Amino acid sequence: MGKSxxxxxxxxxxxxxxxxxxxxGHALMIIMEKTMTPEAVHYAGFTMGFVGLILVIIGVFVKGDTRQTLWGLIGGLLFWTGWVEFLFQYYAHxxxxxxxxxxxxxxxxxxYLILPASFGFWMMMMTMYIFSTRNGCNFITWIQKRLFGNRKNEIAFxxxxxxxxxxxxxxxxxxxxxxxLLLMFCYDKNFLGDHHPVTFxxxxxxxxxxxxxxxxxxxxxxxxxxIRMSVATVIVFWTPVEILGRINFFKEFWVNPQEYAVQLLCILAAFVLLLVYMWVKGSRKKHNNK
Incomplete structure (x- = not known):
């Protein structure tokens, strides 16, 4: 067999x-918290989540796999930041x-201390995905094979x-x-703690x-x-980054955006250039398929 x-x-x-x-994303939240009043932050956060939802819905009607993915990615990140993180922040305060x-x-x-209370909701969603859908997620597919064996195609067909x-x-x-949820469980001293060997x-x-x-x-x-595979890869990769930052192994410069504005602006510029590049690539592919 030849190599792929x-x-x-x-x-x-x-x-x-x-x-x-x-x-x-981290820098944006901190900038908002430091430059806006608490009330303004909550309004801005709610608006951000709503805009994210609208972007995702727009993506449903956009042509092209790459473009739809980019709409879903940006919309999903804004939704999470605005309607999850900022809403938890609002009720915590x-x-x-x-x-x-x-x-x-x-x-x-x-x-983040109260976010683990949402574990039941996460399990509710996972139960639906595991028992009711056949999808491309390797992790869910692996669980389905272990749970259902030869009946996998019958249960989630x-x-x-x-x-x-x-x-x-x-x-x-x-x-x-x-x-x-995983990080908060690891950091919680009632279970493990951020310096526990299991956390490492x-x-x-x-x-x-x-x-x-x-x-x-x-x-x-x-x-x-x-890009969709990168979502999973990056978030899994970012987990040890968060753990190392938690124990002060390195300085998380994104939590001090006012001190590292140049670095963050360079990252933003590179992000925008890549986003435009991929958008154009998606557009060319769509036209070539016509």
Whole structure:
């Protein structure tokens, strides 16, 4: 058997595009918190989530797999930031949830302390995906094979109606959600703690998993599918980054955007250039298929 073709540039570009959304998203939230009143932040956050939802819906009616993926990616990130993170922040502040403080420094904000209470909702969504859908998620497919064995095609025999924008949107939100739940469980001293050996093993496991996923991604020819794979790869890769930042192994410059404006502006410029490049690529492919 001959070797499959490797798409190094597509994989790197897709990975970097999604990777840059991580520090940019953190920086955006911090800039909003430091430059706006609490009331304005909540209004802006709610508006951000609504705009994200609209972008995802627009993506349903856009032609082209790559473009639909980009609409779903950007919309999903805005939705998560606005209607998940900022809404948790609003209710945490409204009802006086206190942050976790160590040595006089806030290590966990109030909104993240209450986020684990959403575990039941996450499991509800996962139950639906595992028992009612046939999809392209390797993790869910693996669970289905282990649970159902030879009856897999009988239990989950058909996919949902497929809209690439919605698929990307759900992927972004479900994997981000799972990552936050995992990290909050690891950081919680009632269970493990941020310096617990198991927490370090989780980080190492995610790093190795991200390398394995990146290797698989190298063989994906389609820009849209490569970007969607990057969503999972980047979020898994970002888990050990979060753990290392938590224990002050390195300085998370994106949490101090006012001090590292040049670096963040360079990341933003590179992100926008990649976004435009992929949008144009998607447009050319659509015209070539006509």
């Amino acid at each position: 073709k490797i798409y190094l540039w597509r994989t790197l570009a897709s990975f970097i595009l999604v990777l840059f959304t991580m520090p940019l 409204r009802f006086g949830v206190q942050p976790e403080i160590e040595n006089g420094v806030i290590v966990t904000k109030p909104e 058909q996919p949902m109606t497929r809209h690439t924008s919605i698929v990307t949107f759900m992927e972004v939100n479900m994997i981000l959600w799972a990552s936050y 093993l989780v980080g190492i496991g995610c790093f190795i998993g991200a390398i394995y996923m990146f290797k698989k991604q190298l063989y994906i020819a389609s820009w849209g599918a490569n």
